[in-house]
Amino acid sequence: SNGLSQPSSVSVSPGQTARIPCSGDALPRQYAYWYQQKAGQAPVLVIYKDSKRPSGTPERFSGSSSGTTVTLTISGVQAEDEADYYCHSIGTSGTMFGGGTKLAVV
Amino acid sequence: QVQLQESGPGLVKPSQTLSLTCTVSGGSISNGNYYWNWIRQPAGKGLEWIGRVHTSGSINYNPPIKSRLTISLDTSKNQFSLTVMSVTAADTALYYCAREEPEGATRWGAFDIWGPGTVVTVSS
Secondary structure (H helix, E strand, O other): HHHHHHEEEEEOOOOEEEEEEEEOOOOOOOEEEEEEEOOOOEEEEEEHHHHHHHHOOOOOOOEEOOOOOOEEEEEOOOOOEEEEEEEEEEEOEEEEEEEOOEEEOO | OOEEEEEOOEOOOOOOOOOEEEEEEEOOOOOOOOEEEEEEEEEOOOOOOEEEOOOOOOOOOHHHHHHHHEEEEEEEOOOEEEOOOOOOOOEEEEEEEEEEEEOOOOOOOOEEEEEEOEEEOOOO
């Protein structure tokens, strides 16, 4: 299918590791990107080309890819990481986004 | 550093035309290998890519809504624009403009700079 699937929500306690998967048939052939969107703010790029961090992204954020699934991992989650996270890649018609995952830090 | 700022009417009546502008500051819109994109987000929902224009003037649209869209580049004003015809309530959303730097020959890449967004409501 020409789409990206993410879980609607993930919950972790502070200090734990959060993993947010994103699945799609295009992912073995196309790069994936990840964005963090805090309440009332525009999205911010946190991972590009599957696993690279832009300057300014904390080292606790990492990305990985395996087959049709890419994963955003946040190690040692902090309260400030609570946000919506969107994966992004390229489909047959152009840019596509996953539905977004709400990360709750509880 | 480059910054983006959306502007538009806020409220549009059903069946009318929506026009939005994104003003680029801190750099020239015509320099470099970039795509200038429009992305929207209905309240409480996810992101939807609308379309983009390259610094060369080439344009790509999201096929499901392509028939109602026009995206253009105005290098003299350092702006790019979006027009959506025949709007309905389904076009109500927060509209973002964003810069995209393509990865080599792929012609697609990450959205590295976003505007703050502008809310558009379609209502009579």
